[in-house]
Amino acid sequence: MKLEIQAGRTLLISGPASVRLEDGSVNIFGAPIHRRGRFTVRREKQMPIEIVEDSKFDVEFGERATYLEVEGSTVPESWKEATRRIGTSGESKILIIGSTDTGKSTFSIYLANKMLKHNRRVAIVDADIGQSDLGPPSSIGLSLVTEPLIELEGATVEAMIFVGETSPSRVVDRVINGIMKLETRIPYGTVKVINTDGWVTDEGAIEYKVRMAERLEPSLVIGLDDVGELDPIMSMVKTPKMKIHVPKYIKVRSREERKHIREHGYRRYLREAVYRNFLLDRIEANDLLERKPEKGNILGFIDSEGFMIGIGIFESLNRRRGILRAYTNVNFRKVSRVECGNIRLSPQGQELPFSVDQTWKELR
Ligand SMILES: Nc1ncnc2c1ncn2[C@@H]1O[C@H](COP(=O)(O)OP(=O)(O)OP(=O)(O)O)[C@@H](O)[C@H]1O
Ligand SMILES: [Mg+2]
Incomplete structure (x- = not known):
């Protein structure tokens, strides 16, 4: 869809949408967009495009995307x-x-x-x-x-x-x-x-x-x-x-949308993940050994300075052989410690409930 908007106004787009600035001058939250530049507005997000000079856009709207034109700026x-x-x-x-x-x-x-x-x-x-x-x-x-x-x-x-x-x-x-x-x-x-x-x-x-x-x-x-x-x-x-x-034109997100955003966030960090084995004599895993995680438990892989390298999903632990199996894209060579979190995920990044067993362990 082609849109032409006058200087001094704001085009509010709720995604998903792909926007191309064909002509003119605009900025978003003070960041200038280059002429003929393209950007996307994600689902669950809204972007206010402030029109500095009369501008022309070509916008592809996805399902349930909307737009609104308002006078002036939406930045308080x-x-x-x-x-x-x-x-x-x-x-x-x-x-x-x-x-x-x-x-x-x-x-x-x-x-x-x-x-x-x-x-x-x-x-x-x-x-x-x-x-x-x-x-x-x-x-x-x-x-x-x-x-x-x-x-x-x-x-x-x-x-x-x-x-x-x-x-x-x-x-x-x-x-x-x-x-x-x-x-x-x-x-x-x-x-x-x-x-x-x-x-x-x-x-x-x-x-x-x-x-x-x-x-x-x-x-x-x-x-x-x-x-x-x-x-x-x-x-x-x-x-x-x-x-x-609080801006007047804020876009409020539902619980479901928040969950969807989180799941998208896990997936981004599980991209190219595979099942990997980690030898526990090479990494510190006390947290894991104490907590007895269940399949799906989120793991954090930590480097020698205490910063997180990436996340993973717990698959199994062979205590006798000292092998942790996890779904992750983290390379074992950089890992110095593994920690266990309180979230359970599917390999597709969906949040899962813990089993009754785990709840009982927590409450005790
Ligand atoms: N001044 C504004 N004009 C138009 N839209 C805005 C403005 N400020 C925020 N929004 C939109 O409203 C939505 C919520 O804003 P934002 O994500 O910054 O809130 P938040 O307080 O960080 O929310 P959360 O609690 O989810 O972290 C976003 O889609 C954002 O683009
Ligand atoms: Mg926020």
Whole structure:
């Protein structure tokens, strides 16, 4: 379908769609799109294309894709203000918090793009372990951003930490320690943008986010707040903080869509996986030996420095011969430790329930 849109307006496309800019000048979250450039909008995602000069598009819409034209920008004024403040004040570590579907990931991208424009080096740490775009679900990923981004998925991942869960409540310290470990891989003088999960309202969540702010010592906490839901956290955080608005045109995702996104995330990291045998006299596997995983259990393969190389799916363990069999694309030569997570997957990356047996073991 051909679309012609005037300067000053925004074209909002909900995927799946493939878009080609035939003529004109546009940007997405501050990242310019080249004329005759093509990009895709994934299913479950929405992209606001800001029209800088009158533009012509050729768009192929997939099933259930939609589009909408609105006047002006869909980026809230408070986002612009926050980025101006960060750009001019030299803030160097930004912790982004907010409930689910508030624009946390998008603000991370927007901020990174704006900082690049200020000629600053930028790193994004994606610590949203359930909906992570950097690394598979159940991990934390780091990207050193060198070019403007229109989405996080697909950005080069510099390093990852295996957490083994997709919801943070049982792994709060693991997540905080993981972020701190990834920070050791960020070059000096780089603006650090830390994206977090959407668990913010109950008592555990408040304690977790406040502890995160205390331990990470960000120079600024940015809260994406809709109706004051972040007030309990923001009032307890002692570092400088700023609330910004949830965009009006946010695309909310259902539970099913979130599950689908996670499964797509596992699959990306199981590409070209095969069944492999690992000799347990060569790798540290105490976690695995203690936990007695069942077939399908997610595994994290860790290198000698403690960073995750990739994930795998537990198949079997021969204790007598000391052989672990797993479905993975990770090469055993780099592995120094294997850890076991609390997720069960099919080789196609679908999330499976644990058997009754395993539940009983956990509850005991
Ligand atoms: N300013 C905006 N204009 C238009 N669309 C937006 C804007 N901000 C975010 N969106 C869209 O809304 C959706 C949700 O945003 P985003 O993924 O950033 O939220 P999130 O808080 O990170 O969600 P999650 O809790 O799943 O991590 C995305 O498809 C995104 O592209
Ligand atoms: Mg997000």
